[in-house]
Amino acid sequence: xxxxxxxxxxxxQLTASQWQLIWxxxxxxxxxxxxxxxxxxxxxxxxxxxxFAPRDPAxxxxxxxxxxxxxxxxxxxxxxxxxxIVYGYVGERDPKxxxxxxRVSADDRHQLRFFVRGDPYLIFGFIESDIHLIxxxxxxxxxxxxGTDLLGRDMLSRIIYGGQISLTVGLVGVFxxxxxxxxLGGVSGYYGGWLDIAIQRLIEVLRSIPTIPLWLTLSxxxxxxLTQLQMYFGITIILSFIGWTEVARVVRGKFxxxxxEDFILAARTIGTSRFRIIYRHMVPSxxxxxxxxxxxxxxxxxxxxxxxxxxxxxxxxxxxxxxxLLDGTQNLNAIALTPWLxxxxxxxxxxxxxxxxxxxxxxxxxxPYA
Amino acid sequence: MxxxxxxxxxEIKNLKxxxxxxxxxxxxxxxxxxxxxxxxxxxxQGEVLGLVGESGCGKSTVSRCIVRAYxxxxxxxxxxxxxxxxxxxxxxxxxxxxxxxxxxxxxxxDPFSSLNPRMTLRQIIGEPMxxxxxxxxxxxxxxxxxxxxxxxxxxxxxxxxxxxxxxGQRQRIGIARALALNPRLIICDEPVSALDVSVQAQILNxxxxxxxxxxxxxxxxxxxxxxxxxxxxxxxxxxxxxxVETADTATLFKDPQHPYTAALRSAIPQLNPRLRQxxxxxxxxxxDPANTPAGCVFHPRCRFAEDRCRHEAPAMTATxxxxxxxxxxxxxxxxxxxxxxxxxA
Numbered sequence: 088x089x090x091x092x093x094x095x096x097x098x099x100q101l102t103a104s105q106w107q108l109i110w111x112x113x114x115x116x117x118x119x120x121x122x123x124x125x126x127x128x129x130x131x132x133x134x135x136x137x138x139f140a141p142r143d144p145a146x147x148x149x150x151x152x153x154x155x156x157x158x159x160x161x162x163x164x165x166x167x168x169x170x171x172i173v174y175g176y177v178g179e180r181d182p183k184x185x186x187x188x189x190r191v192s193a194d195d196r197h198q199l200r201f202f203v204r205g206d207p208y209l210i211f212g213f214i215e216s217d218i219h220l221i222x223x224x225x226x227x228x229x230x231x232x233x234g235t236d237l238l239g240r241d242m243l244s245r246i247i248y249g250g251q252i253s254l255t256v257g258l259v260g261v262f263x264x265x266x267x268x269x270x271l272g273g274v275s276g277y278y279g280g281w282l283d284i285a286i287q288r289l290i291e292v293l294r295s296i297p298t299i300p301l302w303l304t305l306s307x308x309x310x311x312x313l314t315q316l317q318m319y320f321g322i323t324i325i326l327s328f329i330g331w332t333e334v335a336r337v338v339r340g341k342f343x344x345x346x347x348e349d350f351i352l353a354a355r356t357i358g359t360s361r362f363r364i365i366y367r368h369m370v371p372s373x374x375x376x377x378x379x380x381x382x383x384x385x386x387x388x389x390x391x392x393x394x395x396x397x398x399x400x401x402x403x404x405x406x407x408x409x410x411x412l413l414d415g416t417q418n419l420n421a422i423a424l425t426p427w428l429x430x431x432x433x434x435x436x437x438x439x440x441x442x443x444x445x446x447x448x449x450x451x452x453x454x455p456y457a
Numbered sequence: 458m459x460x461x462x463x464x465x466x467x468e469i470k471n472l473k474x475x476x477x478x479x480x481x482x483x484x485x486x487x488x489x490x491x492x493x494x495x496x497x498x499x500x501x502q503g504e505v506l507g508l509v510g511e512s513g514c515g516k517s518t519v520s521r522c523i524v525r526a527y528x529x530x531x532x533x534x535x536x537x538x539x540x541x542x543x544x545x546x547x548x549x550x551x552x553x554x555x556x557x558x559x560x561x562x563x564x565x566x567d568p569f570s571s572l573n574p575r576m577t578l579r580q581i582i583g584e585p586m587x588x589x590x591x592x593x594x595x596x597x598x599x600x601x602x603x604x605x606x607x608x609x610x611x612x613x614x615x616x617x618x619x620x621x622x623x624x625g626q627r628q629r630i631g632i633a634r635a636l637a638l639n640p641r642l643i644i645c646d647e648p649v650s651a652l653d654v655s656v657q658a659q660i661l662n663x664x665x666x667x668x669x670x671x672x673x674x675x676x677x678x679x680x681x682x683x684x685x686x687x688x689x690x691x692x693x694x695x696x697x698x699x700x701v702e703t704a705d706t707a708t709l710f711k712d713p714q715h716p717y718t719a720a721l722r723s724a725i726p727q728l729n730p731r732l733r734q735x736x737x738x739x740x741x742x743x744x745d746p747a748n749t750p751a752g753c754v755f756h757p758r759c760r761f762a763e764d765r766c767r768h769e770a771p772a773m774t775a776t777x778x779x780x781x782x783x784x785x786x787x788x789x790x791x792x793x794x795x796x797x798x799x800x801x802a
Contacts, residue, residue: 101614101621105575349571356524357585357634358558371575456574456620 108455109375119448122441129438133250137208140244141222141230144407146206148229148239151176153425154189156234156242163193170199170221176229188424197223197230234427236415245407246431252408254438256323257388261381263327268334269377273365275335276342283339290332298329302391306400315406322401326388337380341373375453382446386439393435409435465537466674467523467561467642469498472532472547474518478747490747492518494698496532497773500642503672507689507706509679509721511743515698516678520644522547523676524563525554536560559589562635566647568627572619578605578630579615585637604633609663625656632663644676649684661688682725686710691779694718697744697754700773704780712792714782716759719792753785761790 103111113119132139159171175195180187203222210216223230233242275286305325313321345351345368354364389409395401396410397417404411412431415421421428474493477486493515500506508516522529525546534546536557546557562585565571572581582601586592592600602612608629619627628648635643645664649657665688668675679685685692686706693703694717702715713719720739741758744750750757756766765785773781776788784790 101617102577103618349565349567350573352521352524352526353563353565353571353631353634354573354584355526356558356561356563357638358555358588359584360588363588368573372573 105371105375105455109449109452112452112455113448116444116448116451118444122444122448125437125441126445129250129434129441130254132247133254135210136247136251137210137216138218139220140208140241140247141205141219141232142226142241142244143206143208144240144244144248145405146240148235148241150178150239151189151229151231151235152237152239154229154231154235154239155191155425156427157191157229157231159199159232160196165196168198170201172196172198173223173230173232186424197228199230200224233430234425236412236428237421237425242412242427242430245412246409246434249407249409249412249431250434252319252402252406253389253392253410253435256319256326256392256408257385259320259323260326260330260388260392261385263323264330264334264384265377265381267327267331269338269370271331272335272338273342276339277346277365279343286335287339290335293329293332298391299394301329302326302395303398303400306395315402318402318406322392322395325395326391330384330388333380333384334377337377338373341376342369345369345372375449379446379449379453382442382449385446386442389435389438389442463504464502464541465499465535466502466504467500467676468533468535468537468543469496469519469523470533470535472496472519472522472534473530474515474522474527475530488747491698491749492746493522493529494746494749496695496698496700498693498700498703500674500676502641503674504691505668505675505677505689507677507679507685507692508695509682509685509692510695511680513743513746514695515746516680516695517646519695520563520646520676520678523644524558524561525551559638560641561644562638562640562642563644563646564628564631564635564648567651568624568631569619569651571631572627574619577616577618578610581619581630582615582633582637585634589638591638600637601633604636607636607667608633609659623656624652625659628652628656628660629663632660632667636667640673642674642676644678646678647680648677650679650681657684664688682710682721686725694721697749698746699754699783701755701784702780702782708777708780712780714776714780714787714790714792715755715784716761716790716792717755718782753783761786 154176157173157176160173161168161171163172173196174191174193175197176189177192177195178187178189199221200223201221202218203224203226204217205219205222205226207215207217221230231241231243233246235241236245271286275283302325305328306322309318309321309325351364351368354368359367392401392408393410393413396403396408397413399414402408402411404414409431413429416428472493473491473495475489475491478488478490479485480487496515496519498506498508498519508519510516518527521527523534523546529547532547535543536546537543544557546554549557576584579598579601582604583597586597586600598615601615605612605615610626610629610633614621619630622630632648648664649660652660661684664675667673675688677685677689689706691703692706692709693700694709694715695701696717702709702713702718704712704714709718710722713722717739739758744754744757750767752768753759753762753766753771756762759766763785769785771783771785771787773783774787775781782788
């Protein structure tokens, strides 16, 4: 249906759907927009981790164990470099402790190249490739932009690969929470009665259990011989075990208030079926609130996964997540001697902050009719 | 207005809607709010029946019982078909309501909350026809356009959302939705009381024109008597869950038989100073429907109350064939109508 009104912009406003109105309002929230861009970038990098990571995250370079980060050098006394260069390592031994350590030495330079061939990897699990965004011409030369861990694996590559798990474990967990929450909250709010009372008491009991001990118990109950993938899903289920209660409460409240709205009664009087009333009238009117609430719940999920994995009760090596990467920093030695092992904290903080800002923006924009 | 052949369309018999009051963790019932208590009403085909009363007197509850938003506690709601057969809407199970919902449509008080803000006009007005599989696609679009034009809106606006429209226009959208199924009865639940006075007149005229053209029956709920006077042929007055008086509109205003009706009437502003009368004061508060007084529910506020009124609930008595009042003294009190102005020149 075309409308040839001359005032196109005004017509656009008048025929704008809920999601357009939400988007227009969200766009005005600067911090949320920047955060959204950052998050999209993170997810994009995680999606093509093999390409962005300079090396295979599992590749062990024992001769470069615990090597410090190599800075990218664009400009030095030999001139301007683009693509940049890195300096090589010199191995030394501490005369007092006899501990071996590495120093970056300007005598040894390695020219970097974009789109070089290096360690092979799979895109989406089935497309073979060995092109990396950046790398040394000879893949055997050291390139550890964020240093290496105790076994000599590249931290940057591990952080990029860790994002694949850490960024999605929350999404899957939130998705499960959403399904459970809408289902149980909807039943509770729509039918009411003893079913409502039972579900509400269950939620109160679940929420009164301290979360960390609960998670510890649940993850201790997971069998030890699970595959990495099974473990991953086990953890998401544990995380959503508490998460759904919040969703269920929001959904219940919305159902109860919507049930008495005139437009719901109107829908009944014109013969709309109960099922259609729920999915066509009720759910669309609170789904945006729910998405905002869930965006704010995501960082909690990400932090929980990190905490569990850090305590050794979540995901376990060789699975790479930001939590398992921090596993190696549990002793003071590691922090004192190899502080770069703490670097996975940076993406965690950025992600959590970004989700919070996006959630704030969404919450403000969620109800364009208020 | 002409008196058409008086065939009943909807007959409400002894309708009761009592809401339980629940207290405590276990939800124990500690009493009932008698929102509607023994209401009997008949709406005839093609008739505009007004239902008036103060806020909280149960007018809206009656309308919501008719569309089965509530399942009545007791009583019958008989919907007659053209052959004279009837079905009791108060007793049929919810899933079987579908074919009868089509006959009874509703126009709501609040034009903002009664339209789903997330649907376009095409979807809002098309939904009833979609539900009953009356038409689809191009035909649906044409029918929506026709309905929009017939309530005074422009059909090219059907891609717009309700937020693009003013209160009066939204009320027109609500009317178009109610007309979509060609109902036999339209319940107008205070359709103009949320609107500006200037817009009120437009909407009332629209409702009246539609009624004149298509002979719809209206149950017109209002608390503004001048609105009722303008549009209704017959009026029922409600007080604390009960009908206290029914009569043709003209008769009711000229010659009320119930003291409550007289008090309501005296509250209508009168332009002609010669016809102005002293306001009939109503003292005290509306009775609590959870704890109604013994005897006549109106007796604590009635100027004429006697001992009998405190103990014995009055029955509906006819003072003329089309005029009934629930008062022990119906026909005996001097409740000076407009014909006998209290203030003489």
